[in-house]
Structures are given as C-alpha cells and as structure tokens.
Amino acid sequence: MATKSRATPWLLLAPALILLVVLVLVPYCGALFYAFTDATLTRIIDVNLIGTANFEQLVESRLPPFPTLITTTIVFGVGTAIGTLFLGTTLAMILHTLSSNWRAALLAVLLIPYVMAGVIIGYTWRLIYDPQAGLINTVLGMFGVGGVDWLTERGLSILSLVVANVWAGSGLVLLVISAALSNMPRNIVLAAQVDGAGLGRILRRIVIPNIMPAFLLATLIALIGGLNVFDLIFVMTHGGPIYQTETLALTMYRLTFQQGEVGQGASLTVLLFIFSIALATLYVMGWQREARRWK
Amino acid sequence: MKARNRALVIVLAMLLVACAGAPTTSTPGASPAAAAPSTAPASAAAAPSTAPASATANAGPITLNVWVRDYTLNQDSPFTSAKRAFEAKHPNVTVNLLGLPNDPLYQKLLLSKSGGDKPDVFQMDTIWLGQMAEEHLATNLDSHYANFSQATDIPDNYLASSKWKGSYYGVWLNSDVRLFDWNKDVFRKAGLDPEKPPATWDEMISMAQTIQSKLSGVSGVCFPAKAEETTADRWYPFLWMGGGDILSTDFSQATFNSAAGVQALQLYVDLVHKYKVTPISVLNQSGDDVENALFAGKCAMDIVGVGTGQADVAIDAQATYAQHYGAAQIPLCAGCQASSGAGGWLLGVNDASPQKDLAFEFIDMATATDNVMAFDVEQQRVPVRKSGLALTDAFKGVAYFDQIAQAAKVAHFAPWIPQYPKLLETIYTAIQIAVQGDVPVKDALDAGVAAANKILKP
Numbered sequence: 001m002a003t004k005s006r007a008t009p010w011l012l013l014a015p016a017l018i019l020l021v022v023l024v025l026v027p028y029c030g031a032l033f034y035a036f037t038d039a040t041l042t043r044i045i046d047v048n049l050i051g052t053a054n055f056e057q058l059v060e061s062r063l064p065p066f067p068t069l070i071t072t073t074i075v076f077g078v079g080t081a082i083g084t085l086f087l088g089t090t091l092a093m094i095l096h097t098l099s100s101n102w103r104a105a106l107l108a109v110l111l112i113p114y115v116m117a118g119v120i121i122g123y124t125w126r127l128i129y130d131p132q133a134g135l136i137n138t139v140l141g142m143f144g145v146g147g148v149d150w151l152t153e154r155g156l157s158i159l160s161l162v163v164a165n166v167w168a169g170s171g172l173v174l175l176v177i178s179a180a181l182s183n184m185p186r187n188i189v190l191a192a193q194v195d196g197a198g199l200g201r202i203l204r205r206i207v208i209p210n211i212m213p214a215f216l217l218a219t220l221i222a223l224i225g226g227l228n229v230f231d232l233i234f235v236m237t238h239g240g241p242i243y244q245t246e247t248l249a250l251t252m253y254r255l256t257f258q259q260g261e262v263g264q265g266a267s268l269t270v271l272l273f274i275f276s277i278a279l280a281t282l283y284v285m286g287w288q289r290e291a292r293r294w295k
Numbered sequence: 296m297k298a299r300n301r302a303l304v305i306v307l308a309m310l311l312v313a314c315a316g317a318p319t320t321s322t323p324g325a326s327p328a329a330a331a332p333s334t335a336p337a338s339a340a341a342a343p344s345t346a347p348a349s350a351t352a353n354a355g356p357i358t359l360n361v362w363v364r365d366y367t368l369n370q371d372s373p374f375t376s377a378k379r380a381f382e383a384k385h386p387n388v389t390v391n392l393l394g395l396p397n398d399p400l401y402q403k404l405l406l407s408k409s410g411g412d413k414p415d416v417f418q419m420d421t422i423w424l425g426q427m428a429e430e431h432l433a434t435n436l437d438s439h440y441a442n443f444s445q446a447t448d449i450p451d452n453y454l455a456s457s458k459w460k461g462s463y464y465g466v467w468l469n470s471d472v473r474l475f476d477w478n479k480d481v482f483r484k485a486g487l488d489p490e491k492p493p494a495t496w497d498e499m500i501s502m503a504q505t506i507q508s509k510l511s512g513v514s515g516v517c518f519p520a521k522a523e524e525t526t527a528d529r530w531y532p533f534l535w536m537g538g539g540d541i542l543s544t545d546f547s548q549a550t551f552n553s554a555a556g557v558q559a560l561q562l563y564v565d566l567v568h569k570y571k572v573t574p575i576s577v578l579n580q581s582g583d584d585v586e587n588a589l590f591a592g593k594c595a596m597d598i599v600g601v602g603t604g605q606a607d608v609a610i611d612a613q614a615t616y617a618q619h620y621g622a623a624q625i626p627l628c629a630g631c632q633a634s635s636g637a638g639g640w641l642l643g644v645n646d647a648s649p650q651k652d653l654a655f656e657f658i659d660m661a662t663a664t665d666n667v668m669a670f671d672v673e674q675q676r677v678p679v680r681k682s683g684l685a686l687t688d689a690f691k692g693v694a695y696f697d698q699i700a701q702a703a704k705v706a707h708f709a710p711w712i713p714q715y716p717k718l719l720e721t722i723y724t725a726i727q728i729a730v731q732g733d734v735p736v737k738d739a740l741d742a743g744v745a746a747a748n749k750i751l752k753p
Contacts, residue, residue, distance in 0.1 A: 040405075041402060041405035041406055041408075041409075042405045042406075042408035042409065042430045042432070043408065043409065044406070044409045045409050045410065062746065063720060063721070063724060063746060131574060131576040132512060132514075132574070132576075132588075132593050133591075133593065149574075149575055149576045149578075149579075151576070151579045152575055152576050152578040152579045153575075154731075157579075237522075237579055238521055238522045238523055238579075238581075239522055240521055240522030240578065240579065240727060241520075241521075241522065241578040241579060241727050241731060242522075242724060242727045242728055242731060243522070243724075254720075257398070257402055258398075258716055259716050259717050259720075260405055260716070
C-alpha cells in the first residue's frame, strides 16, 4: 500500500516528465554531444570527437569577435529583462487598482503582443522604425526632428531591438505579477492604510515583499527569454549591421543552418545552457534567501 | 546535503520550465514537408535514359521523388507538365513533387545525406553546385551528358557553370540576370526624361542629385547593404565591369580587393557619404527592401535581380509596369566593360538515387525548351537554351526582355564553390564596414580577402 502511494505522484507526473525529457533534455544532451564533434549538416551521424576545438574556434572568431558577441547578448538579454520587468510590473500594479471586470479586459488586451509570433512582431517594428516612412520618424518629423536610422546606427540599433522585445515580452511578467498581486492579502494593505502608511511605504514594505518570489521567477523567465530570442532579431536586422546586433542565438543559427557547422552551432547552445544554469542558480539562491526571511 | 540536493533539483526543474516556455526560435518560412520515401526497386536503376515505356513497365511501382522550389509549382509549372508526360510514358512511375522555400530546400538537401527522405531529382541554386558535388549529393552526370541532346543547345558560359572539377553535376533549368531599374514617375516629377536611364556612373550620380534636390523624401540611388546574400550579389557587377573578380580563376584565392574591387566599393561609399544620394539605412535593407522602396517611389534608382522585380508583375500587366518603371543595363564606369550578374537554378540527380537514369530522363523532359518556355515567360526568367533565347516572340509581352537577353550575354556567375556560404559573409561584411564609413575601402576589402583566404585554405 505504501509502495502504491509512493508511486502515485510519479505516475501523475509521468506524462509531463516524459515530454520534458523527450523535448528538452534529449535535445540538450544531443547538443552537448555535438559540441565536441565535427558534425556538419551533411554528416550528423558518423562524426568524430574533436575535444574543445569548436569552443576554441568560437573564442578565436573574428566574425564577430567573441567578446563583442557576448557583450551584445548580455546587453540585449539584460536590457530586455529590465524593460519587461519594469513595464510588466508597472502595468500589473496599475491593473490591480482597477475593478476586476476592467482588469480582466485590459489584461487580455495587454497580453496580445505576448501571444503574437516573433516574426510578425519583427516585421511590425521594422515598419515602425523605417527611417523614411516609419511611425516614429513621422511623429518626430512633426516636431522638427530629422530622420533617425534606428536600426543602422551603432548603439541605437541594439536599443531599438530591446524596445521591440520589451513590447513583445512584457505580457508574461504582467501575468505573473498580476497573479501574485491577486494572491496578496488585501487586509494587510488596508491595515497599513488605517495606520497612515503612504503609497511609497505600502509598496516598499508590503507589496514588494509579497510579490518578491513571483518577481524573482519573472526575472528568471525574462532573462532566459532575452538570451534565447532569435526570430525578432533575425527579421529586424539579421544581426547587422556588421554583427552589431548579433546575439549567441543568432550566431547559432548562422553557423548551423547557413554554414552547416552543426558542431560549432552546438557549442554555442552549450554556452547558452551554461548561462541559463547560472541564472537559474542565482534565482534559487535568491528564492531561498527570501524563503528564510519569511520563516 | 539534503538542502543542496533539493536546490539542484529546483534549479534543473526551473530551467526546464523556463526553457520550454522561452520564445520560439523557429526559422521564418521553415516548413519542410515530408516526402514519400522512395519505393523503387534497385533493378530500375538499369533503365537507360532513352528507355521506352516498356523498359519500366514490368519493373513494379516506382516513385520518383523530386524536390524543387515551392514557387515553381504554381502557374504553368514545368514540373507538373513534365510529371504528367513522364507518368504517361511510364505508367508504373509516380513522380512525387515536393516544393520548398529556398533555405529549407538547401537545409533539407544537406540533411538528407545523413538519412531520412532523399530526393531522386532536386533543384539547386547555381552557387550550391560545388557543395552538392563535393558532398556527393549531386551525382556525376558526364555519362548522361554524352547522350544529352540538349547539351549543344545550352550557351557556353552556362554550360561551363554546370561543371565542378571538369565534370557535369547539374542541368540548367532557367536563369535570372541583374539589371538597373528606375522609377519613371520619380524621373518625371524631377523633370528628367523618364525614358533615358543613366549609362555611366557620373550620369547616375548627377541624376540622383537632381532628383534629391527637387523631391523631398526620395533617395537618388539605393543598393542593398544588409547582412545577407543580395548585398554581395548586387555589388558583383560593379566589380566585374572594372575587370575584377571575386576569386582567382582556379578558385584558390580571393581577389575582390583588386583595383576594380576598390573602385566598385568606393562608388557605394561615395554614394552614401560624398554625394549623399543613398541613405545610410541601406545597411539594413535587402534586395527586396530596396526594390520595394523603388516601387513605393522612395528610391529613384536601384539594381535588382530579374525574377524578383518584373517577375512579380503578371504578363498582362507588363505594359502598365513599363509606364512606371524602367529596366536597363547597369551604368558603367569610365573605360569599363558592360557587365551583369547571373543566378538561377539547375537540376541534379541524387548520388544515392537507385534510379539515376529515370531521374535524368525526367530532368531532360522538364528542362526541354517546349516544356519550360511558358514558365520562363510567366516568371520572366532567362531561358538557358539557345532555342529558347531565339523565341523572342514568346517573350514579346515581357516589358524588358531585350534588356534581359542583352544582360545574359555579359553575365558572370558567383563562384559555385562549397565554401561559398562562408565566403559570402566575408564579402558582405567588407561592404558593410566600408559603407558605414569608418574604415577606408581598401582596408575593409583587405580584411575581407584575408578572412576569405582563411576559408579557402584553412
């Protein structure tokens, strides 16, 4: 009987676990293996183990230089995370002040960008940024500001991509924070108000500590989401000009599918995986610290 | 210890969930469909290319898998008509056509080497030929060419580009050439003669300056400079017209930093920075983007590939098209030779196909002038048969066929070496670096050539 009860949770978890193993773990293990081989698109079975040569080639690459690639990836990932967290959290807090009917309706509207395909978002923002006919330059033109090349000027192009991705990705943060705010006991806030606490103090002492676990989770999702973005950048800039907007995910595609170097592409996947592991570890450390504070 | 294990489990679980929920990384347009596996018995391979229907009649059911570009299966497809004729001739053969976009076709072909579905016949871009031959995807067709009646009908420059290391690996289907296009409406508004395109670089610059001085919001000349293939492809004619080339004749060394290369790239840089008739935003514009800008009247002149410009215009709308847009030979520098670039498609036989003779017979049928002409006319493609080029009456509805035919005579090809996908990157990066304006043209090209030579001789 005891054996049966121990097996029950595993049986219930089995469908989800099998899917995760088949769709996530097995491909990751495959990528890890290929990262140490000379696999190409035409030769993915009979491959030779070549040690860390793929990683060495990656680090020595000049098209683009590896430090530039890492910097661009971090700037895009962190920029996206900061932007989506700020926008998503702010919108969630504003929605929380509305009646439940309005909140539900507006939440549905604000989630639209999150459910749209990245390719469509990319093309839409390309049009918005178009230097000659785009919405932004047209509006700026009304105020006498000359045409800005949003996607070709160094520095500005990565910022423009971050803005587009924040617009696309803030829906998930909004959803997570909204759920956390809904679960927050309302009487604590009311008690604080009775005691004369201002908005700032309520936010700092009650709201933020209450939503902190959800906020940490949203941070992790936003960061990993930012690191993995491919379609939006591919459509908007193709990683250019001169690799200025090329991230690890884009290089992985270029090496694997345009140049056929499966091994080198897989080595980038492994790097992305290591980044993700590091971020997840940081998340758990933060989560445990928060949990200890509430014990 | 327990806490550490729990933490590890939580990290992995969170990572799996986060990664599973991360935005998708699907390739736009990548939707390879499955093809039915070849069911041909090995005995079918013995059928000669000129086999009568009876030769395959007793061989049992045979499936011939043909992988082609998706758009070729629309309109008057040379493949559907060839399929009908082929299946009528060989009642036991089913021709299974699979249409794919460009990148998925390329990737599916390469992946087929490792297993899974394999084509018997496949369409390949001219720049893939060397790679397909080296990877033993395309089979050596020398023995088939020996009895191939169409061989003498193929123009010499095209016939030469069907070869890799002295042997034939593909049969030309059709081609496209690069022309100079201009927007006649913009010319009219600027007070220029809409029927007189620039013949030289100086005229082009002068006209562009006139247009920009008279019309706001219109760029004089545009060219693609995005991080992708068309950037290099549209620049090549300027390199070739000055006597330069991308590689040495034996394909062993990169040579695009020659005096002709510097002159060609300096033109691009000057158009952007000296004459200011091209916007710097071309750094994020592909050939299609530039072409759309021309059609929208945002750009007065540009270089486009035939098959991407006029090809979008139906034959019955060609006359209207010609009222608004013009196409001519690419303007020349002083002392330069007329030049154009050519691309296009060949058909190959898979080295792993158990029915190579049948496959070549299908190619023979599909590429024959009488079978492919309707498609070439509809798509405004360049016929790669002398007999097709001679049928000028068939193309009389195509607005600028005379210009297309003229350009085909002076057309060069991008090198069809296996390393071309990597080489391409060094060329368009050099162009982008120079156009951005921070690095002298010669330095940008030298760096590109150094990177290209590393690819050619690793």
